[in-house]
Amino acid sequence: MADRTKVKAALRAQQIETPSWAYGNSGTRFKVFAQEGVPRTPQEKIDDAAQVHRFTGVAPSVALHIPWDKVDDYAALAAYARDAGVRIGAINSNVFQDDDYKLGSVCNPDPGVRAKALDHLLECVDIMDATGSPDLKLWFADGLNYPGQDDIRARQDRLAEALAVVYGRLSADQRFLLEYKFFEPAFYATDVPDWGTAYAHCVRLGPKAQVVVDTGHHAPGTNIEFIVAFLLREGKLGGFDFNSRFYADDDLMVGAADPFQLFRIMHEVVRGGGYGRAGTDDAGTAFMLDQCHNIEPKIPGQIRSVMNVQEATAKALIVDADALAEAQLAGDVLGANAVLMDAYNTDVRPLLAELREEMGLDPDPVAAYRRSGYFEKIRVERVGGQAAGWGA
Ligand code: PSV
Ligand code: MN
Secondary structure (H helix, E strand, O other): OOOHHHHHHHHHHOOEEEEHHHHOEOEOOOOEOOOOOOOOOHHHHHHHHHHHHHHHOOOOEEEEEOOOOOOOOHHHHHHHHHHHOOEEEEEEOOOOOOHHHHHOOOOOOOHHHHHHHHHHHHHHHHHHHHHOOOEEEEEOOOEEOOOOOOOHHHHHHHHHHHHHHHHHHOOOOOEEEEEOOOOOOOOOEEOOOOHHHHHHHHHHHOOOEEEEEEOOOOOOOOOHHHHHHHHHHOOOEEEEEEOEOOOOOOOEOOOOOOHHHHHHHHHHHHHOOOOOOOOOOOOOOEEEEOOOOOOOOHHHHHHHHHHHHHHHHHHHHOOOHHHHHHHHHOOOHHHHHHHHHHHHOOOOHHHHHHHHHHOOOOOOHHHHHHHHOHHHHHHHHOOOOOOOEOOO
16 A cells, blocks of 8 residues: 555645636536626636635646736736736637638648737747746647548648747747647547647657647547556656546536546556656646536636546555556456555545645635635625636
């Protein structure tokens, strides 16, 4: 059994990033149900993210989405975040919302549109310089709805060209994380449909190009933990966009749909050195949430999600690695499986409650948040103005 003190030390060091857009209103294409107290500005989103960190102690950064979080002075926004007790994390680019992007952004057949998209990506790196953000997240909605609509191979060339320019603009301590998605908004073919495509582009460019695994971006039944193991082995797993899904890219709370899958993923992360071995072979995998809370309250939804990642991580950390390796090498199929299942079936909530108390936190972050009165405050303060929403 893994050493309890070491497990707690590893959990204490974990950092889970929350996304600014999770605090705004969101919904489906059928309806967005507005909630009370929703932030109107990037600063108010940061205030909400700071609450998640205040009650969990492991969510010290917030990702921005540009232009949803556009401000005049990004250095000032970073200072605002610092004063609130958090920092700005990944900068998420957006080359999917303008009319110009109907036929794609960096893969568009029109060089003018490609230039516009590239300018935006470079502007995002300028923003990283100002905020001190380490990561640029690249997700391209580019793709085709119909066979023959455009030349698949030429689009790969255009993609490679744009990625090379962005890569060249990164400083030594910056990375880009290339996100893949097998469908939506394009339905026939997307230009970065899978980890293999993302991986190949990243390998060609070098160490500052990494793959990000959004857990909602795979076909049903895909073995995501295999992808995680493979990318870690190659030193190419830049991070996660965590969420969970029942059907498509549902963006539900991570660990809600399939906590066992999340455990299997975290087991490979721990096994592959992507986490918890700082100073040794830690691969610098970023744990980010990419979720929307359409019907549940947003701040407690984020707190719950952070706790779900923590629980899966704790279970992965308590796997008896020696017993597992021994059973595997002996060809003991049932024994090896039992070692893994023992960890998964362990109730780690008492361990996490103990850890939180040691960190000076309430053992029950959701209850502590509810008691804090923060929601009552924002629901009266945040009246008027334009509530933030997906796309605004
Ligand atoms: C695309 O579905 C995606 O996962 C990308 O990460 C975007 O930046 C994000 O969603 C927007 O919510
Ligand atoms: Mn994502």
